[in-house]
Amino acid sequence: MTRILIIGASGGIGLQAVRSALARRYDVRAFSRSADRIAIDDPRLETSAGNARSASDVSAALAGVDVVIQTLGVAADPGRLFKSIDLFSTATRILLPEMERAGVRRLISVTGFGAGDSAAHVGHLQSIPFRLLLGRAYDDKSIQERLIVDSGLDWTIARPVILTNGPTTDRVQALVDPDSWHWGLISRADVAEFLIGQVEDTRFIGKSVVLTT
Numbered sequence: 131m132t133r134i135l136i137i138g139a140s141g142g143i144g145l146q147a148v149r150s151a152l153a154r155r156y157d158v159r160a161f162s163r164s165a166d167r168i169a170i171d172d173p174r175l176e177t178s179a180g181n182a183r184s185a186s187d188v189s190a191a192l193a194g195v196d197v198v199i200q201t202l203g204v205a206a207d208p209g210r211l212f213k214s215i216d217l218f219s220t221a222t223r224i225l226l227p228e229m230e231r232a233g234v235r236r237l238i239s240v241t242g243f244g245a246g247d248s249a250a251h252v253g254h255l256q257s258i259p260f261r262l263l264l265g266r267a268y269d270d271k272s273i274q275e276r277l278i279v280d281s282g283l284d285w286t287i288a289r290p291v292i293l294t295n296g297p298t299t300d301r302v303q304a305l306v307d308p309d310s311w312h313w314g315l316i317s318r319a320d321v322a323e324f325l326i327g328q329v330e331d332t333r334f335i336g337k338s339v340v341l342t343t
């Protein structure tokens with residue numbers, strides 16, 4: 131039985147991914163600081179309250195795991211605009227060697243359109259507000275992506291466009307070719323379905339895909 135560790139499981143995409151994985155009858159370990167407040171009653175779900183910045187918490191959460199899905203996010207408070215952000219890179223610097231140690235090879239990680247080499251495709255009109263609002267987070271996501279790409283693990287990076295809280299659709303596009311990258315909307319539920327689909331789909335191993343509908 132495949133056990134998936136979801137890091138950042140208590141909100142947004144992560145919580146949707148928990149639901150999606152349980153619906154597909156995977157065993158799930160849901161990890162976040164408030165994971166023990168996840169209100170889903172399912173024998174296949176185990177919660178693990180911990181901090182992604184703590185190597186010992188992450189190490190404990192990796193025991194017996196086959197696949198890691200990383201869906202970390204930072205709180206959207208206005209004060210964030212002026213704060214430096216290092217959650218994505220710090221948590222990834224901790225996670226990668228712990229995965230090596232635990233012998234877990236598959237990592238599926240959410241960053242966002244505008245991270246890494248997709249920054250050049252954000253577009254002139256959007257780039258100024260994008261940098262003002264999200265520049266710090268996306269600079270750190272770009273470091274995160276570089277760490278993952280250099281890790282030697284079987285990784286997939288998922289870069290969603292603008293997120294909504296809508297339902298799943300059958301319109302998800304996973305765009306690999308940079309010439310096809312563009313803005314759009316995608317629901318957290320659709321992103322979650324894509325992530326869980328990657329547990330058994332090998333097509334996007336070693337690839338960074340822009341996700342849109």
Ligand SMILES: NC(=O)c1ccc[n+]([C@@H]2O[C@H](COP(=O)([O-])OP(=O)(O)OC[C@H]3O[C@@H](n4cnc5c(N)ncnc54)[C@H](OP(=O)(O)O)[C@@H]3O)[C@@H](O)[C@H]2O)c1
Nearest residue numbers: 138139140141142143162163164181182202203242292293
């Ligand atoms: N908003 C958009 O349009 C958009 C577009 C593209 C990409 N994205 C990115 O998509 C990702 C997911 O966003 P979302 O809105 O679905 O998620 P979210 O609601 O921001 O959830 C973030 C998750 O990370 C966990 N987390 C935060 N700090 C943690 C820590 N130190 N240790 C362990 N867990 C931690 C939170 O749980 P706890 O608080 O319980 O720890 C929560 O479960 C984010 O990286 C976001 O930037 C967003």
